Amino acid sequence: MLMRNYHIAVVGATGAAGTELLRVLERRNFPVASLRAIASGRSAGKAVPFRSESVPVEKLDDRCFDKIDIAFFSAGGDVSRNYVPIACQSDAIAIDKSSAFRMEPHVPLVIPEINADDVRRHRGIIANPNCTTTVMLMALYPLHRIFHVRRVFAASYQAVSGSGTRGVEELTRQTRDAVCGSKSRGKPGSSTSPEAKPDKTIPASVSAQANVYPHPIAFNVLPHIDSFLDSGYTKEEVKMQDEARKIMHSQSLRVSATCVRVPIYRAHSVAVSAEFQRPLSVEEAREILSKAPGLELVDEPHSNRYPMPLTVAGKDNCQVGRVRLDCAFENGLSFWVSGDQLLKGAALNAVQIAELL
Numbered sequence: 001m002l003m004r005n006y007h008i009a010v011v012g013a014t015g016a017a018g019t020e021l022l023r024v025l026e027r028r029n030f031p032v033a034s035l036r037a038i039a040s041g042r043s044a045g046k047a048v049p050f051r052s053e054s055v056p057v058e059k060l061d062d063r064c065f066d067k068i069d070i071a072f073f074s075a076g077g078d079v080s081r082n083y084v085p086i087a088c089q090s091d092a093i094a095i096d097k098s099s100a101f102r103m104e105p106h107v108p109l110v111i112p113e114i115n116a117d118d119v120r121r122h123r124g125i126i127a128n129p130n131c132t133t134t135v136m137l138m139a140l141y142p143l144h145r146i147f148h149v150r151r152v153f154a155a156s157y158q159a160v161s162g163s164g165t166r167g168v169e170e171l172t173r174q175t176r177d178a179v180c181g182s183k184s185r186g187k188p189g190s191s192t193s194p195e196a197k198p199d200k201t202i203p204a205s206v207s208a209q210a211n212v213y214p215h216p217i218a219f220n221v222l223p224h225i226d227s228f229l230d231s232g233y234t235k236e237e238v239k240m241q242d243e244a245r246k247i248m249h250s251q252s253l254r255v256s257a258t259c260v261r262v263p264i265y266r267a268h269s270v271a272v273s274a275e276f277q278r279p280l281s282v283e284e285a286r287e288i289l290s291k292a293p294g295l296e297l298v299d300e301p302h303s304n305r306y307p308m309p310l311t312v313a314g315k316d317n318c319q320v321g322r323v324r325l326d327c328a329f330e331n332g333l334s335f336w337v338s339g340d341q342l343l344k345g346a347a348l349n350a351v352q353i354a355e356l357l
Contacts, residue, residue, distance in 0.1 A: 005033035006354075009068045009092065011083065012075030013037035013057060017097060021072055021347035034297050039075070070354050071304040073097060074346065087270075088124035093357060095126050095350045102127040102243060107324050109246050112295045114141045119356045130300055131345025132156045132236065132259065133243045136270045138344065139337040141248055141319040142292035143285060147276035147331070151254040154240060157262045158225060159271040159309060162341055166212045171263055173209070174218035191329055205225055207350050217263050227258040234259060246353050267309035268345065269338040275329040282323055289320050294344065299323050309339035312345035315340055316348055 008025070010016040016040075037048045037055045037114060044059035052187040058064060060079070065071055065087040073080045073087075080100040087094045103108045108118040109127045111134055119126060120248040136154060143149065160167035178317075212217045214224065226235035241255035298307050299321035307319035318339030326332030339345060 002275060005031040006069040007034045007036075007067055008032050009036040009038055009065060009071040009087070009346055011038045011060060011064075011071060011073045011079065014043040014046060015074060016038045016161055016168070017074040017342060017346045018072075019048070020342045021074060022048060024343070024347045026051055028356065029354070030147060032350060038063065038067065045069060046325055051352050059132045065092045068092040069093065072350055072357070093122065093124055093126065095128060097128045097346055097350060099130065099239065102129065102239075103126050103246065109243060110353050110356075111137060111141075111247055112356055113138065113262075113295075115247055115249070119353065125211050127351050128346065128353065129243050130236070130239045130245060131162060131341035132158060132268050132270060133240050133247070133267050133351060134345045135318055135337055135339035135341065137244060137247060138292070138295050138318040138339060139289060139335060140272060140274060141243075142288050142295070143274070143276070143333065144248055144250070145279070146284075146288060147278045147280045149248075149250070149253060151276050152207075152244075152256070152275075153273045154255060154257045155271045156225075156236075156240075156259045157264075157271075157309075157339065158259060159266050159268055160212075160217060160261065162225075162261075162268065162345075163212055167217070168265055169263065170210070170212045171217050173179055174216050175263075177209075178218055190251060195201075200288050213261065214264060217261060222261040223258060233257075253298065264309050266282045266313040267338055268341040269307065269309060269336065271334075271336055273326045273328065273332060273334045275326070276331045276333070279331050280325060280333060282325060282333075285323055285335075289323065289335075294318060295320055297321065297323075300338065303345065307336055309338055312338045312340050314343070316343055318344055 005174050036058050037057045039057050041059050043057050046057045047054040057163045071087040071092040072093045077098040077100040077232050080096050080098040102109050105127050107127050160171045235255040236259040245251050245253050255342040297317045298319045306321035312319050321339045322336040324334050326334040
């Protein structure tokens with residue numbers, strides 16, 4: 001592809017990741033000649049903002065990719081499986097956020113700061129990794145280049161926006177209902193009898209109407225993301241191992257992950273304990289992490305400075321901190337990394353892939 005202006009399609013343009021992708025394209029001045037915003041029939045007829053204009057939303061169908069150069073897919077695996085091949089047949093290059101093609105041998109799975117050269121191998125499809133995998137590898141890979149990681153134990157803390165706008169709406173509704181319920185119970189004339197005092201440590205109304213998740217997410221954490229497999233791990237947890245191996249070209253890497261949904265709106269965090277082939281010191285690790293592209297070292301625990309979802313939300317870079325020697329591994333290091341999963345975990349990474357093209 002030569003340097004010019006490109007005809008762009010965004011599938012899932014009205015969803016959380018698609019909306020963020022449009023913002024990133026605009027903010028990074030990607031050379032867009034024309035933009036086609038595509039969504040399901042429910043959103044057809046709406047409009048999305050782009051460069052001070054209002055772009056009408058088209059219903060997804062087989063003709064959406066005529067004369068398109070790059071098609072971004074942010075509408076889930078089923079849509080990608082059905083329409084990515086159609087986009088490729090129309091000579092568009094598909095950059096797919098879903099898991100539909102990530103582990104296909106001929107499909108590059110790319111984080112530009114890590115394996116940009118893999119883009120050259122594409123046959124019309126380039127996959128965007130799982131957002132949690134991306135956040136973890138932004139801090140793990142720079143260390144792997146020098147010390148060669150052997151195995152990883154990881155626990156994720158994943159925001160509800162990883163489930164799209166429905167997850168955000170469910171957390172908002174459950175929190176509001178719990179607060180309103182607590183206020184009403186405290187009013188004079190409340191029907192609660194003195195003999196049956198409610199447990200004030202558990203907000204009322206939280207147990208009602210869990211639609212997106214199997215249990216309430218407000219005031220709760222769920223050790224359950226995606227479906228469970230026979231191994232006892234979830235698909236999300238298996239993705240972290242399989243995708244990390246492919247991205248880092250390290251098939252011997254072993255990753256044991258526990259993925260947890262937490263009641264925050266935006267930005268994922270991962271607690272990582274990693275064992276390396278070579279000995280390393282905290283000072284060496286901090287030096288490497290401070291120079292890694294797309295990553296900021298925020299590691300002053302005595303001043304209460306460490307990465308948090310609130311401080312990375314809306315930011316391109318991930319942050320890493322709490323860097324310390326792991327007391328369970330001989331050549332081990334523990335750290336905490338946070339990143340905006342709608343940006344580096346999805347939209348920003350996809351646009352960076354397009355910039356590589």
